[in-house]
Amino acid sequence: MDLTQGTRKEKTARSKKMMLWFGIASLLMSFAGLISAFIVSSKQRLNEDWLIDYNLPNAFLVSVILILVSSLTFVLAKRALRQNNMQMVTLWLLATLGLGIAFVYSQFAGFNEIIATGYNFTGPTSNITMSYIYVIAVLHIGHVVAGLICLIVVIYNHFKQKYNSNNMLGFELAANFWHFVDVLWLVLFLFLYFFRYII
Numbered sequence: 001m002d003l004t005q006g007t008r009k010e011k012t013a014r015s016k017k018m019m020l021w022f023g024i025a026s027l028l029m030s031f032a033g034l035i036s037a038f039i040v041s042s043k044q045r046l047n048e049d050w051l052i053d054y055n056l057p058n059a060f061l062v063s064v065i066l067i068l069v070s071s072l073t074f075v076l077a078k079r080a081l082r083q084n085n086m087q088m089v090t091l092w093l094l095a096t097l098g099l100g101i102a103f104v105y106s107q108f109a110g111f112n113e114i115i116a117t118g119y120n121f122t123g124p125t126s127n128i129t130m131s132y133i134y135v136i137a138v139l140h141i142g143h144v145v146a147g148l149i150c151l152i153v154v155i156y157n158h159f160k161q162k163y164n165s166n167n168m169l170g171f172e173l174a175a176n177f178w179h180f181v182d183v184l185w186l187v188l189f190l191f192l193y194f195f196r197y198i199i
Helices: 008-043 058-082 086-116 128-159 169-195
Strands: none
Touching (some): 008 128, 008 169, 058 169, 086 128, 086 169, 128 169
8 A cells, every 4th residue: 555645634644553553563572572581580590589489469360351341442432433422432431541540550459469478579578570570560550551641632532522433543543552552461461470380
């Protein structure tokens, strides 16, 4: 497809979508680097600071469910927008926002569970395994917060009646980023959960 063809609006939409995907690719590389470091550290167990039988907090599993449901509500909001059903768009967007905030809360609840087992991020009660888990989770929370900010902007623009079935660009960009951070957490959780069984 020739990216130079089409109206100015179409070319602008294509360029913004491409910029989003470039940004997502760079974020994937940063998390891939963290996961690689996690794997390498586990293989270089030259000291007793690596936990082989670590457990993930139950709150992290709850957060997986919350964020996956939030992806579903964003999909439903997008479907309602295509049908110009603005009342349902509002309902599903607010549900997505609530689930996103609940996700962040559940992550911090997970950190409290880790601390309750005796492991802090730094200091004499820390170890490298849990420190990695803290870093991975906190970095992901940062991206979820960015997604929440985008979502709030979308909700604001929705109330300003900026979006409709013929004008969905900003809505779609925010939805794609939200789905990315959702799937990313699912992948990270599954990696951290099953990795302890293969080392």
